[in-house]
Amino acid sequence: xxxxxxxxxxxxxxxxxxxxxxxxxxxxxxxxxxxxxxxxxxxxxxxxxxxxxxxxxxxxxxxxxxxxxxxxxxxxxxxxxxxxxxxxxxxxxxxxxxxxxxxxxxxxxxxxxxxxxxxxxxxxxxxxxxxxxxxxxxxxxxxxxxxxxxxxxxxxxxxxxxxxxxxxxxxxxxxxxxxxxxxxxxxxxxxxxxxxxxxxxxxxxxxxxxxxxxxxxxxxxxxxxxxxxxxxxxxxxxxxxxxxxxxxxxxxxxx
Amino acid sequence: xxxxxxxxxxxxxxxxxxxxxxxxxxxxxxxxxxxxxxxxxxxxxxxxxxxxxxxxxxxxxxxxxxxxxxxxxxxxxxxxxxxxxxxxxxxxxxxxxxxxxxxxxxxxxxxxxxxxxxxxxxxxxxxxxxxxxxxxxxxxxxxxxxxxxxxxxxxxxxxxxxxxxxxxxxxxxxxxxxxxxxxxxxxxxxxxxxxxxxxxxxxxxxxxxxxxxxxxxxxxxxxxxxxxxxxxxxxxxxxxxxxxxxxxxxxxxxxxxxxxxxxxxxxxxxxxxxxxxxxxxxxxxxxxxxxxxxxxxxxxxxxxxxxxxxxxxxxxxxxxxxxxxxxxxxxxxxxxxxxxxxxxxxxxxxxxxxxxxxxxxxxxxxxxxxxxxxxxxxxxxxxxxxxxxxxxxxxxxxxxxxxxxxxxxxxxxxxxxxxxxxxxxxxxxxxxxxxxxxxxxxxxxxxxxxxxxxxxxxxxxxxxxxxxxxxxxxxxxxxxxx
Ligand SMILES: Nc1ncnc2c1ncn2[C@@H]1O[C@H](COP(=O)(O)OP(=O)(O)OP(=O)(O)O)[C@@H](O)[C@H]1O
Ligand SMILES: [Mg+2]
Numbered sequence: 159x160x161x162x163x164x165x166x167x168x169x170x171x172x173x174x175x176x177x178x179x180x181x182x183x184x185x186x187x188x189x190x191x192x193x194x195x196x197x198x199x200x201x202x203x204x205x206x207x208x209x210x211x212x213x214x215x216x217x218x219x220x221x222x223x224x225x226x227x228x229x230x231x232x233x234x235x236x237x238x239x240x241x242x243x244x245x246x247x248x249x250x251x252x253x254x255x256x257x258x259x260x261x262x263x264x265x266x267x268x269x270x271x272x273x274x275x276x277x278x279x280x281x282x283x284x285x286x287x288x289x290x291x292x293x294x295x296x297x298x299x300x301x302x303x304x305x306x307x308x309x310x311x312x313x314x315x316x317x318x319x320x321x322x323x324x325x326x327x328x329x330x331x332x333x334x335x336x337x338x339x340x341x342x343x344x345x346x347x348x349x350x351x352x353x354x355x356x357x358x359x360x361x362x363x364x365x366x367x368x369x370x371x372x373x374x375x376x377x378x379x380x381x382x383x384x385x386x387x388x389x390x391x392x393x394x395x396x397x398x399x400x401x402x403x404x405x406x407x408x409x410x411x412x413x
Numbered sequence: 414x415x416x417x418x419x420x421x422x423x424x425x426x427x428x429x430x431x432x433x434x435x436x437x438x439x440x441x442x443x444x445x446x447x448x449x450x451x452x453x454x455x456x457x458x459x460x461x462x463x464x465x466x467x468x469x470x471x472x473x474x475x476x477x478x479x480x481x482x483x484x485x486x487x488x489x490x491x492x493x494x495x496x497x498x499x500x501x502x503x504x505x506x507x508x509x510x511x512x513x514x515x516x517x518x519x520x521x522x523x524x525x526x527x528x529x530x531x532x533x534x535x536x537x538x539x540x541x542x543x544x545x546x547x548x549x550x551x552x553x554x555x556x557x558x559x560x561x562x563x564x565x566x567x568x569x570x571x572x573x574x575x576x577x578x579x580x581x582x583x584x585x586x587x588x589x590x591x592x593x594x595x596x597x598x599x600x601x602x603x604x605x606x607x608x609x610x611x612x613x614x615x616x617x618x619x620x621x622x623x624x625x626x627x628x629x630x631x632x633x634x635x636x637x638x639x640x641x642x643x644x645x646x647x648x649x650x651x652x653x654x655x656x657x658x659x660x661x662x663x664x665x666x667x668x669x670x671x672x673x674x675x676x677x678x679x680x681x682x683x684x685x686x687x688x689x690x691x692x693x694x695x696x697x698x699x700x701x702x703x704x705x706x707x708x709x710x711x712x713x714x715x716x717x718x719x720x721x722x723x724x725x726x727x728x729x730x731x732x733x734x735x736x737x738x739x740x741x742x743x744x745x746x747x748x749x750x751x752x753x754x755x756x757x758x759x760x761x762x763x764x765x766x767x768x769x770x771x772x773x774x775x776x777x778x779x780x781x782x783x784x785x786x787x788x789x790x791x792x793x794x795x796x797x798x799x800x801x802x803x804x805x806x807x808x809x810x811x812x813x814x815x816x817x818x819x820x821x822x823x824x825x826x827x828x829x830x831x832x833x834x835x836x837x838x839x840x841x842x843x844x845x846x847x848x849x850x851x852x853x854x855x856x857x858x859x860x861x862x863x864x865x866x867x868x869x870x871x872x873x874x875x876x877x878x879x880x881x882x883x884x885x886x887x888x889x890x891x892x893x894x895x
Contacts, residue, residue, distance in 0.1 A: 210850050213842065234849035243850075250847040253838065254865025260851070263861065267852035303865070320851065 161226055162187050163328050163359045164209075169220035170384075171208045177218065178204045180384035186328070189356040193370055193395060194363045196381035197403045202363045203247055205381070206330045210244040211237050225327060238264075239271040241327030245317035245334050247363075252304040257316070258286065260304045261323055268324060289322045293349045310337040318346050322353060329353075330361045335369040347372030367399040382407045430888070432657030432687060435522045435627050439546070442499035444630060448472065451600055454499050458569050458603070461576060471589035471599030478593045484756040485785045485817060486725050488661070488698065496663060497631040498601045500546040515551050519543075522625065539619040539650075540565055542606040544635055546628050549604045554618065562611040565620055568636055571607030578609055582640055586669035586706045586733070594665040594727075595702040598634045602667070605635035610645035610676075619875055624653035624666075626686070626697065632663040639669070641676035643709065648679040650878060653722070657687050659695045661724060666701045674709030674736065679717070681874050682730075683882055686722035688889070693752025693781070696724025703730035704760075707739035707768075715742035716759065717873040719882045721889040724753060729787065731760030734768035734796075741770040744870040746882070748889050749782025749814070758788035758819075763796035763829070772803040775867045778814035779890055785817040792829040799829040807837040808866050810859065810890065838866075860887040 162185045169182040178201045186192055194202055208215050209222065211234035222229040229237060252260065266276040277285065290297055295315055305313050314334050321329055331350070335343055350360065350373050362373055370378070370392060378394040379386045380403065388394065388406050398406075442453055451472055455465040480490075502516055515530065523530050523543055530543055530551050540554035542565065549567030558565050564575060571579050589599035606622040626633045641647055653664075664686060670678050680703075689696025699722075705714035716730040732741030743759035761770035776784040784807065792799045807816030820833050840862050848858035864871070864883050871879045 210846075212846055234846065235852050235854050238850050238852035246847065246850075250841075250843050252844055252847065252862060252865070254868060255861050256865070260848075260853075260861070263853055263857070264851035267854075271852070324851070 160188060162223070163225055164361070165223040167221050169205075169208070169217065169222060171204065171215050171217045173215060178215075178384050179208065181220070182384070182386060184379065184386065186359045186361065188359055189354075190376045191354065191360040191362060191373060193375040193378045194361060194381060195365065195378065195395065195398060197407070200381045201384040202381055203332055204384075206244055206247075206332050206361075206363065209237075209330060210234060210242065235267070239268055243321050243324055243326030243329045245314075245321060245329065245331040247332040249305050249308075249313040249317050251306045251308075253306050255304050257302055257304050258283070258300045261286070261300075261320060264320070265323055286323060289319065292322055292352060293319045294345050295319045311339060311342050314338055315342060315346060318349050322349060325353065325358075327358050328361070329358070330363070332363045333365065334362075335364050335366060343369065344372060367395045370395045380406055431685065433525065435518055437516060437518045437627075438503040439628055440501050440503050441497050441628060441631070444497050445494045446496070446498060446601065450498050454601060454603055457499065457501075458572070460572060463580065464572060467584070467589070468600050471596050472601075474590050475593070475596035475600055478596055480593055481727075484727050484787070485783065486727060486754040486756050488725055491661075491663060491698070493597075495630065497628065498634070499603055500628040500631040501603070502545060519545060519551075522627075523623065539621055542567060542620075542622045544604055544606070544622060544624045546626060546631055546633065549606070558616075558618075561614055561617065563614060563616055564607065564609040566607055568602070568605040568607050568638065571638070575607070575609070578640070579607065579638065582638055582669070582671055584669075586671060586704045587667050587702050591702060594700040595667050598636060598665050598667045598702070601632075602634045602636040605666070606637045606639075608637075608639045608647070608649070610641045610647045612642045613644040615645070616647040619648050619650055621650040621652065624651070624664075626653075626662060626664065629658055630660070630662070632665065634664075635666050637666070637668040639678060639680070640671045641673065641678050641712075643674045644676060645673075646677040648875060649681070650875065651680070651682045651684075653684055653686055657690070657695065661689075661696060661698055663698045663700065664723075666703075668701070668703040668730070670705035670714055672705065672707050672709060672712035672714050672736075672739075675711045676709060677713045677715075678705065679715045680705070680730075681878060682716075682718040682720070683878060683885065684718065684720045684722050684726070685885060688722045688753050689724040689751065691751045691780075693724070696753070697722065699723035699726045699728065701728040703728060705730070705732045705741070707732060707734045707736050707741060707765075709739070710736040710765070711738045712736050713740040713742075715740075715744070715873070717744040717870065718746070718757075719870070719874070719885065720745070720747040720755060720757060721885050723755075726753075726755040726757050728757050729760055731762065731789075732770065733762045733764065734770065734799075735764045736768075737765040738767045739765055740768070742873075743770075743772045743774070744873045745774045746777070746867045746870045746886070747775070747784055748777045748886060749779070749784045750889055751780040751782065753780075754783045756785040756787055758786045760789040761791070761801060763790075763792040763799035763801070766795070766797050766799075768796055768799045770801045772801070772805070773869050774803075774805045775870055776805070776807045776816050777810070777863060777866070777890070778807070778816050779810035780814060782814045783817075784815065785819065787819045787821075789821045789823070790831055792824045792826050792831065794825045796826050797828045799826060801829075801831045803831075803833045805833075805835045806866065807835075808863065809837065809839045856887070859890055863887075863890060
């Protein structure tokens with residue numbers, strides 16, 4: 159049997175005075191796409207942050223294996239270089255730093271880590287141009303500082319564009335669909351689908367079933383109060399769309 | 414996270430690369446300051462009487478002056494009687510010094526600092542005057558420049574070889590009575606660089622002075638005098654370093670620039686004096702007066718400074734825009750990390766018609782650093798249609814540091830146009846994490862963000878030095894984000 163890309167066992171985590179994730183189990187195999195849904199404040203972004211290694215969250219119990227490595231022991235930048243990518247729910251602006259320069263630095267860090275020669279500016283630009291087409295991204299964004307003054311939708315598209323350049327093994331998309339107009343949604347979803355292959359995996363966090371029409375998930379999980387209370391196939395997303403989360407959270411509470 | 418703490422500790426230790434001491438025999442005056450100290454300095458340099466008298470006048474004036482108190486910097490009182498005012502490497506003979514006679518230990522020192530003076534290894538396209546403690550130890554490319562009529566030598570040599578020029582211009586931009594430290598400098602200055610670009614000549618290479626403090630307890634008081642005659646142009650660069658010592662050392666320099674009709678002077682500084690340790694112990698007090706005088710019409714003086722070193726920096730390179738249509742520029746990056754303090758900015762004094770000035774100041778504060786921009790834009794009644802644009806941005810790293818902005822504007826002509834913009838931002842944890850998540854280390858992220866913040870200033874530096882300045886900035890901020 160192939161090794162999972164991500165294996166989470168009994169993960170509990172939180173901030174100083176508060177526990178947010180209360181025992182999560184999740185296994186994702188290569189070639190799979192999982193969707194993570196759940197009400198506001200249920201801990202979806204926190205899970206993404208803990209996986210990416212954000213400071214300020216403390217893991218109190220459980221373990222996380224990523225491609226055979228103990229993920230929680232790696233620095234955030236090493237997790238990234240190992241191919242873990244987080245498309246941020248709220249992408250950060252970095253004034254004064256040119257987007258192309260930033261992306262080239264990120265890309266070359268990856269190459270150095272893998273023992274490959276770094277790309278120079280010209281080669282990188284050629285490589286990027288090809289990726290720009292895939293996402294139908296407005297090229298002028300690449301000449302601007304990272305995310306600065308980008309519209310909400312542009313920021314989200316830029317995240318997926320970065321993903322297309324960095325070609326991660328595991329991509330976590332945190333509500334990449336919210337704030338996108340319907341055409342942009344199709345383009346982004348299309349881009350994600352083109353990047354899917356038998357060796358990588360996606361964890362797609364969303365509130366809307368409509369995204370899952372384009373990025374069809376193998377599994378759908380519902381998070382509530384820091385626990386996965388229900389898992390199923392894509393039909394579960396349909397059911398949630400109709401019935402909301404209430405029935406599940408109540409079930410979980412009485413269980 | 415113990416690994417990142419280890420890394421930071423290691424980086425901080427390796428922080429200041431120039432902290433070594435050269436073991437060389439020195440000819441030093443005893444500590445203390447009185448008229449005989451000044452006579453001694455003047456005699457050592459075999460100066461003409463007019464210069465000795467000029468020094469003594471300055472000294473007598475200084476005795477009646479008070480320390481400037483208005484700057485936002487704090488330090489214990491300096492005891493001026495404990496400073497050594499003259500310190501020079503022992504000369505092996507009294508003959509005229511040429512580069513081949515320089516003590517090999519000095520050559521080695523400058524090589525270690527990345528400034529080779531030996532003929533074969535000189536920096537291509539850059540002429541260097543190397544000042545070690547109180548005296549200039551060598552000037553490269555002097556003969557080559559002389560062929561174009563360019564005079565470039567140590568201040569002492571200029572007093573001997575071109576006394577008329579020195580006498581005509583010395584103290585005409587920064588008079589000895591200008592301020593406390595300028596007066597002190599006029600009394601005790603020991604050397605520095607002199608440069609004269611004749612009419613219509615574009616200087617074919619970068620000129621530079623490299624200052625090095627070596628002896629403990631010594632002060633460094635050098636003077637630079639640079640004159641660009643009608644239609645001349647020159648680009649000048651200044652660098653400086655000092656050993657790591659626990660006590661503070663005083664550096665009080667004066668720089669005077671004079672641009673005549675249609676002349677252009679570009680003066681760049683990369684200041685890397687020893688900043689003191691992480692606890693704020695030791696470091697150089699950098700109390701410097703720099704001023705340019707756009708004396709002729711259509712003249713231009715441009716200051717660019719990258720200030721990363723010194724425990725305390727107190728300097729305001731300014732321009733007096735006297736000639737009609739003259740232009741003054743000030744581009745500055747000032748970094749304060751650990752317990753460094755900087756109170757720096759510029760003065761733009763508009764006297765002539767149609768004079769323009771531009772000020773771009775980027776202050777970066779990290780650790781417990783305190784960074785102040787202080788600037789004056791003054792438009793006098795005769796300066797019709799004068800224009801100024803000022804932009805002062807501050808970047809904070811961490812929450813123990815401070816940034817302050819004091820722009821003073823005085824306008825006495827109604828046709829003048831003065832614009833001021835200011836901003837303060839902070840490198841946030843979310844920005845760092847965003848970079849980390851893309852595989853970029855914290856150190857590289859800070860350096861990237863800071864360089865992005867400073868790019869309008871770096872653009873003004875000569876190419877080779879822009880790269881150097883970027884590296885320097887990275888080094889001074891190492892360990893600033895944990
Ligand atoms: N750094 C933090 N400090 C304090 N509380 C936090 C922190 N991060 C998250 N929380 C809290 O943890 C809970 C889960 O937050 P999280 O952002 O993970 O929710 P989410 O499922 O992503 O919600 P949404 O659908 O609104 O994006 C919320 O109540 C939130 O306020
Ligand atoms: Mg969220």
